[in-house]
Amino acid sequence: MLWTVGFAVSQNVGFSPTLHNCGNKFEKWATLRMERGAKEKNHQLYKPYTNGIIAKDPTSLEEEIKEIRRSGSSKALDNTPEFELSDIFYFCRKGMETIMDDEVTKRFSAEELESWNLLSRTNYNFQYISLRLTVLWGLGVLIRYCFLLPLRIALAFTGISLLVIGTTVVGYLPNGRFKEFLSKHVHLMCYRICVRALTAIITYHDRENRPRNGGICVANHTSPIDVIILASDGYYAMVGQVHGGLMGVIQRAMVKACPHVWFERSEVKDRHLVAKRLTEHVQDKSKLPILIFPEGTCINNTSVMMFKKGSFEIGATVYPVAIKYDPQFGDAFWNSSKYGMVTYLLRMMTSWAIVCSVWYLPPMTRETDEDAVQFANRVKSAIARQGGLVDLLWDGGLKREKVKDTFKEEQQKLYSKMIVGNHEDRSRS
């Protein structure tokens, strides 16, 4: 087993930059080949565009409706509130635009790539493959499933068992510096083995900003692998719900070695209880920084969605981290409505590699004149800017739930102002 570990580790360390270059060249060739094949058959290749397919003007409701009215009526532009039949054009067009392409629903499925990476799961032009490409794809399948997969499973197994055994053993030691030292290294070693198990090629930036004790580390969430990526470079206290099965075993073992914050399912609903426990944890400076994903759900790594304000109310220093995956070698997004955890992990282990960049941003604290929501948005914008992601105000919970009526009511209020003005105007006329 040790031999396997050693072998895999050495393989991965040497390969990364050359692998990356090779991979890119190869993909360009594969895509060109497909384009040629398509032209021969007089078809057009389907090309996904990541920036949206229609032109949308960023103008507000007010501006647009005024423009429509201006183009129509010859009355003086005296801004008197009124209703015009043509106002409906605005709502109509806006509605149609969202039907063709909206900002939210596409965040909940894997990003479409512009060039093919020899994984059939990302190929939208299956019928245009030439013989040469098919052979290469077949070879790729062979390598991925028969060579890489068993290797990775062996590594994952090693990593997890070492984690459980290691933390349990450390748990028997008396509390003190030696226990902490050992616990930290057991955790780090096992997470690093897991990183190798996924062939994750990670680039860390600005490591001087790494989270410290008594702080909260927040990051954008794309998959459960985020935890492994961050925890293999730093020592964190995890926060989460208690699970059954294998996860439960791991959780119970981990908490013996150092204090993590696990909640029972019933406790999760009680926001005050959650806030209380987290506050207690951060106030104890000897305890580790907490790792939290404020989006609350996995998003497909093209955008950052609303951060839940809970973690930003506690008053601790926030250490933002931006994680950006490169989907060329394997898309890491976990579409939990489509794949269960096990299927997802298998897909990860049969991709070429998981390539990502991690940026540690400078710590932020809440200013006196901003509330938790504004603070959360400020942190979110910083993360989005660093990772090159779209900054959205929409709630990630929309993956499963309907949007709240309050948003529609806001729109209605805005429009009402346009046709009758504010309360003061109304009383005057």
Added chain:
Amino acid sequence: MGSRASTLLRDEELEEIKKETGFSHSQITRLYSRFTSLDKGENGTLSREDFQRIPELAINPLGDRIINAFFPEGEDQVNFRGFMRTLAHFRPIEDNEKSKDVNGPEPLNSRSNKLHFAFRLYDLDKDDKISRDELLQVLRMMVGVNISDEQLGSIADRTIQEADQDGDSAISFTEFVLEKVDVEQKMSIRFLH
């Protein structure tokens, strides 16, 4: 897995849609990909719930009316052809189409058809007239609870008064046709590619 854009849309169907709607090959493929990603039931048709799952559409005050425009009378499912036919109303009018041949059928995205689309959003009972009640209902959708019944009523009355020319206290399509409004631009959606 990603949406299988080209695999399930047959070439003949694509050509027919191209002729009927005027969209280009790549635009149709892209919209087909969109259609399949909205089709959660994977049965080749969209229901009203599939549309309502789009948050930005759900918060549009006229969202339900717009969704309704996709479904022909009495039906609950719309297939890709129907989807494209409705979207075609919003295709921009190209220069070479402006001088249309009088013998051919009117294209779906003509100025007149765009106006008809908007008219149908008001005309709830489809009797080719916008009555005071219908106007009130649509107004109520657009303003929510922010305006009183009386005030809304007076707005409706004033609007009908201004537009009505034949004295039937309702707005017909000819009265609705707003000569000066730049319908071509305001009811068109431009593709980036």
